[in-house]
Amino acid sequence: MSPRKSVAETAATRDRILGSALALASAEGLEGLTIGRLATGLGMSKAGVIGHFGSKEVLQLATLDAAVERFRLRVPGRAVGARPGTERLARAFDEWIAYMAEDEGHGGCFLTAVASEFDGRPGPVRDAVLDALTAWTAYVTAELDTAIGTGQLPERTDVDQLVFELGGVILAADQAIQLHRDPQAPTRARRAIARLLIAF
Incomplete structure (x- = not known):
């Protein structure tokens, strides 16, 4: 050999x-x-x-690294061609919601599930999950800053609050999809994301 x-x-x-x-x-x-x-x-x-x-x-x-790479390619990776700012964020969140809802053997959002599993357990796995979610927060924050800088969102926009609320929609969507098996959850989540990105 x-x-x-x-x-x-x-x-x-x-x-x-x-x-x-x-x-x-x-x-x-x-x-x-x-x-x-x-x-x-x-x-x-x-x-x-x-x-x-x-x-x-x-x-x-x-x-976890394999899951993060799969997420990176599927979610922000598929939003690369969209206009920077709110359009790119809407595309990325749309991909994340689709990723949770599809039957690919993931059991919903792997990162969300692992974050809940290890949020109270100090150690390298928790640190790695935190790093992955911190990178996502930085991505969302950068796109929101771009949206403000290009006039897609008003200058008064509270970026930290908006990041928090967008994350809340994803957590609610994951639970509704996985726990409640609500077929309307993806539609409701996309509607909530659009409302936040347009009206905040």
Whole structure:
């Protein structure tokens, strides 16, 4: 076996493990992610799984990184072509709501679920979740600042308050979609986002 093929196969196996880990953690939380369950599901030995990560915490962090990258590509990534400001934000939030509502095995918004799971547990996983959500807040804030600077929103706009309210809509949408199975939740969430971005 050539070294190049070995590296490629190792990367492919790691990706396969992370895919299974993301599906399992989406359904049962990051704490429900165990080496044994992953190994059984993948038809691998525990040593084969742990060899790619070293510990459960490292596996959790890698799974979170994979979820963040998927979110980044799906949500702000698909809004890149929209006009900066309120149009881009509306597109990004629309993608986030669609991401929560689609049946892709995510169990709603992975980041929202993990934030609730680890919000009271100090440690590297909580820190990583906080970093991811802080980056999202910075993205929203920058687009709102652009909207104010270009006259899409009034200068008196309280950016921090608007970021808070937009986040509240997403949390409500996630609960309505996942817990209540409300088919109207995506429509209601998009309506609320539009109202905030237009009338704030």
